[in-house]
Amino acid sequence: xxxxxxxxxxxxxxxxxxxxxxxxxxxxxxxxxxxxxxxxxxxxxxxxxxxxxxxxxxxxxxxxxxxxxxxxxxxxxxxxxxxxxxxxxxxxxxxxxxxxxxxxxxxxxxxxxxxxxxxxxxxxxxxxxxxxxxxxxxxxxxxxxxxxxxxxxxxxxxxxxxxxxxxxx
Numbered sequence: 001x002x003x004x005x006x007x008x009x010x011x012x013x014x015x016x017x018x019x020x021x022x023x024x025x026x027x028x029x030x031x032x033x034x035x036x037x038x039x040x041x042x043x044x045x046x047x048x049x050x051x052x053x054x055x056x057x058x059x060x061x062x063x064x065x066x067x068x069x070x071x072x073x074x075x076x077x078x079x080x081x082x083x084x085x086x087x088x089x090x091x092x093x094x095x096x097x098x099x100x101x102x103x104x105x106x107x108x109x110x111x112x113x114x115x116x117x118x119x120x121x122x123x124x125x126x127x128x129x130x131x132x133x134x135x136x137x138x139x140x141x142x143x144x145x146x147x148x149x150x151x152x153x154x155x156x157x158x159x160x161x162x163x164x165x166x167x168x169x
Contacts, residue, residue, distance in 0.1 A: 003066055004113045011066040011080060011110060014054040018067055019046040021076045024098070031096050034135045057083065063122060065094060068110045077101040080110040082118050082127070087155050091118065092128040093167075095141075107141045115145055115167065125169040130155070130162045139163070 004011040014022070023046040025031060026038050040049050057064030065081035078097030085092060093114055095107050118124040129147050131138045147165035154161055 004110075004117055005071065006109050006113050008071055009106065009110055009113075010069050010071050010074070011113065012069065013058055014050050014065065014067050014079075016047050016050060018076065019043050019050060021067070022046045022050060022079075025079065025096060028096075028099060030099060034132045034138070035094075035096060054079075054081070060084075061091075063091070063118075066114075068095075068097070068106065077106060078110070080107070080114050082114060082122070082124075085155070088128055088130075090126050090128050091122075091124060092130055093118070093145075094129070095138075102137065107138070108144050111141060111145055119169055127167045129165040129167070131165065133161065133163050139165075 001013045002010055003013065020043060023040060023043060026040045026046070026049065038049060040046050054064040054066070061084045063082045065079045065083065067076055068078045068080050069076045078095060078101060080095035082091040083094050093111055095111050097106055115127060118127055129142050131142065133152070142165045145167065147167045150164045150166045152161040153164050
């Protein structure tokens with residue numbers, strides 16, 4: 001199901017047919033370094049990640065991470081969407097892209113569409129984002145979207161600190 005469309009991109013619900021793509025994305029070194037190791041090493045684990053993550057989130061919250069694809073070719077290039085984490089009081093925007101699609105404006109384009117969807121369709125007047133402090137490219141995207149640094153937090157006691165950003169309408 002297509003959720004959003006931008007000038008160059010389509011954002012749609014993940015399906016189990018996207019397991020091979022998610023397996024590659026979650027095992028990119030930059031994903032593991034900046035977002036975390038999800039322990040997904042097989043197609044079966046990728047399918048379970050999709051079932052227990054994005055697909056379950058669509059059912060429970062009415063939103064989640066979406067597959068981002070080029071509009072013309074339908075080529076998957078990343079994911080972007082809104083997550084509801086138990087540790088945060090508001091939804092947070094998240095995104096990740098394959099390295100060959102970095103520095104082309106796709107993160108800003110998709111995240112901007114997701115922010116507007118959150119505001120206009122879901123009625124969110126506040127959204128959050130978490131980012132590794134050294135991830136300057138993602139921090140640049142957040143600033144471009146109007147997110148402001150709030151504070152450093154730990155998602156769990158054993159985790160490293162991440163920077164929490166806020167956006168308000």
